[in-house]
Amino acid sequence: MFTFIIRRVLYSIPVILVASFVLFWAVRSTFDPLAKLRQAHDPSVIQREIERLGLDRSIVEQYFLWLKAFVTGDWGTSSRTGSPVFQLIGEALWPTAQLAFWGLLVAVVIAGAVSVYSAVRRYSLGDNLLTGASYLGIAMPAFWFGLILIQTFAVWPKEQFGLAEPPLYFVGLHSPGESGFNLDYLRHLVLPVAALMIALVATWSRFGRAAMLDALSSDYVRTARAKGVPRRQIIWRHAVRNSLAPFVTVVALDAAVLIGGLVVTEQIFAIPGMGRLFLDSLVAGDVFVLLPWMIVVAIAVVICNLLADIGYALLDPRVRLR
Amino acid sequence: MSGAGLAGNEELLAEQGAQQGSARQLLRRFRAHRLAFASTIVLLVLLVVCFGADWIAPFPQGKQDLLLGPTPPSLEHLLGTDELGRDFLSEILYAGRISLAIGLFVALLSTFVGTALGAVAGYVGGTPGELLMRITDLFLIVPAIALLAVIVQGLGPSPVTIVFALTALGWTYIARVVRAQVLSLREKDFIEAARGIGASNLRIIVSHLLPNLAGVLAVGMSLAVASAIIAESTLSFLGFGVQSPQTSWGSMLSQAAGYVGTPQVYLLYFPGLFILVTVLAVNFIGDGLRDALDPQGKHL
Numbered sequence: 001m002f003t004f005i006i007r008r009v010l011y012s013i014p015v016i017l018v019a020s021f022v023l024f025w026a027v028r029s030t031f032d033p034l035a036k037l038r039q040a041h042d043p044s045v046i047q048r049e050i051e052r053l054g055l056d057r058s059i060v061e062q063y064f065l066w067l068k069a070f071v072t073g074d075w076g077t078s079s080r081t082g083s084p085v086f087q088l089i090g091e092a093l094w095p096t097a098q099l100a101f102w103g104l105l106v107a108v109v110i111a112g113a114v115s116v117y118s119a120v121r122r123y124s125l126g127d128n129l130l131t132g133a134s135y136l137g138i139a140m141p142a143f144w145f146g147l148i149l150i151q152t153f154a155v156w157p158k159e160q161f162g163l164a165e166p167p168l169y170f171v172g173l174h175s176p177g178e179s180g181f182n183l184d185y186l187r188h189l190v191l192p193v194a195a196l197m198i199a200l201v202a203t204w205s206r207f208g209r210a211a212m213l214d215a216l217s218s219d220y221v222r223t224a225r226a227k228g229v230p231r232r233q234i235i236w237r238h239a240v241r242n243s244l245a246p247f248v249t250v251v252a253l254d255a256a257v258l259i260g261g262l263v264v265t266e267q268i269f270a271i272p273g274m275g276r277l278f279l280d281s282l283v284a285g286d287v288f289v290l291l292p293w294m295i296v297v298a299i300a301v302v303i304c305n306l307l308a309d310i311g312y313a314l315l316d317p318r319v320r321l322r
Numbered sequence: 323m324s325g326a327g328l329a330g331n332e333e334l335l336a337e338q339g340a341q342q343g344s345a346r347q348l349l350r351r352f353r354a355h356r357l358a359f360a361s362t363i364v365l366l367v368l369l370v371v372c373f374g375a376d377w378i379a380p381f382p383q384g385k386q387d388l389l390l391g392p393t394p395p396s397l398e399h400l401l402g403t404d405e406l407g408r409d410f411l412s413e414i415l416y417a418g419r420i421s422l423a424i425g426l427f428v429a430l431l432s433t434f435v436g437t438a439l440g441a442v443a444g445y446v447g448g449t450p451g452e453l454l455m456r457i458t459d460l461f462l463i464v465p466a467i468a469l470l471a472v473i474v475q476g477l478g479p480s481p482v483t484i485v486f487a488l489t490a491l492g493w494t495y496i497a498r499v500v501r502a503q504v505l506s507l508r509e510k511d512f513i514e515a516a517r518g519i520g521a522s523n524l525r526i527i528v529s530h531l532l533p534n535l536a537g538v539l540a541v542g543m544s545l546a547v548a549s550a551i552i553a554e555s556t557l558s559f560l561g562f563g564v565q566s567p568q569t570s571w572g573s574m575l576s577q578a579a580g581y582v583g584t585p586q587v588y589l590l591y592f593p594g595l596f597i598l599v600t601v602l603a604v605n606f607i608g609d610g611l612r613d614a615l616d617p618q619g620k621h622l
């Protein structure tokens with residue numbers, strides 16, 4: 001198991017390096033890092049920046065220059081705000097991590113429950129309704145769903161019942177002056193988490209249902225049934241356990257999708273996290289933030305994929321031998 | 323088609339060559355999937371009313387009626403009017419042209435690129451095939467919506483750059499599926515036989531492998547249409563989509579976001595419903611095609 005993990009970790013390093021080079025090349029060839037300086041009409045400043053970033057050298061040399069600074073913690077300063085990029089990303093990570101944690105937790109629990117129910121009660125009314133709901137969840141833009149949630153659960157009840165405050169909030173993660181884990185925090189979390197998880201729950205529950213059905217129609221389940229193992233035990237100890245490994249893999253491989261969803265969700269609910277940082281930087285053409293942003297996100301996704309592999313190996317001993 | 327007609331077709335089918343027979347059989351199997359058949363009609367209607375908007379839409383594009391202002395749905399304005407008094411139904415039909423065109427173009431282009439690269443990678447195998455798969459892996463590391471936004475913003479937002487960006491990311495999925503399929507097909511006996519009688523590689527790929535890929539390509543293409551339409555709307559919402567004065571369902575939705583909490587909130591629902599219905603229809607058609615084209619008739 002230990003060598004398996006080491007091997008997977010070592011394999012991830014070149015993946016990140018190659019990905020970072022491709023991203024570096026893509027960003028350098030589409031965005032001009034000196035765009036803002038050029039407005040100042042000061043040739044000496046521009047010349048200094050060209051030398052500092054190595055813009056007169058080849059793209060490979062530029063990349064290694066950048067990589068060296070990146071690895072040593074020198075991430076540069078944002079051309080938009082003037083503050084250090086390391087600090088900007090550090091501050092943005094916390095709200096995003098909270099949202100990702102709750103979204104992932106709620107999505108996995110709901111998708112898992114739906115999978116088991118739908119597979120055990122296959123073609124029942126409940127299964128058919130859930131199947132229909134998942135088709136809808138996959139077919140609609142998540143931001144539209146988020147906006148409808150705001151209208152339905154925050155704006156409408158406030159107007160309809162003449163409340164001073166909406167029952168659920170839709171701006172930020174805390175009211176001004178509030179912090180920590182309290183009712184105010186939960187009232188802020190419900191809507192963004194719901195908007196974030198809808199598409200994930202829809203796809204994961206379809207996949208989980210298929211995996212459960214697969215397990216339920218397998219030989220070991222038939223054997224267990226034949227020797228009189230109680231139904232509840234067959235479902236939870238045999239079928240669920242065996243469909244857990246592919247389910248975990250799909251969830252972890254969707255890490256990039258989750259982060260994409262966070263970008264949209266943070267925009268809808270004005271949450272000052274990584275997604276907002278990305279959009280603000282992109283609009284301002286701030287390559288000094290965009291590039292480290294994408295590398296940090298890429299590393300996060302690679303770590304999730306790594307955890308997926310390790311999780312699979314823990315849940316299914318057969319793959320360790322490969 | 324009546325029952326008698328069907329029987330007549332079967333006699334015909336026996337007489338005619340297998341090629342045409344299989345096309346008819348295909349149609350019959352597709353029609354058996356009622357949801358997919360109904361979806362085809364819905365999609366065709368949407369295509370006609372959107373691309374024929376010049377003749378069908380009740381009001382010309384952008385026709386303002388400032389004295390009227392925003393009104394809720396009525397008999398004259400079926401979906402109401404926005405704050406400039408524009409008929410919302412007409413605006414949606416005109417906007418649908420760009421949304422649907424983006425979806426269709428992206429699906430066609432990424433299927434073409436993905437099939438070509440995937441088929442070659444699968445057929446040649448070895449290092450080039452592995453290399454292609456590692457390249458597609460890279461696309462999975464950064465969130466698609468972030469990459470799309472960067473590409474579109476870098477090149478300047480327009481329907482053309484959006485199609486380009488969506489294709490640049492979309493081909494990888496089809497390439498993966500096609501490669502996997504080709505890898506298993508190329509070991510089959512009929513490919514061996516074709517090689518035995520001296521068929522060229524190109525001929526094997528084009529006339530023996532590609533027809534067997536119809537099922538996965540149909541599904542892949544329908545998924546591509548669906549995801550392109552949703553991705554375009556999300557890009558528009560984030561501010562990197564179709565720019566005014568051009569409109570798409572996504573850009574209408576992103577404008578309607580400002581109506582949340584106002585009496586005109588109904589304007590938020592309609593463009594989204596058009597996206598929802600289109601994507602649902604396309605997904606059902608994909609399901610129907612997969613069932614109709616799968617020779618073994620087994621699927622998840």
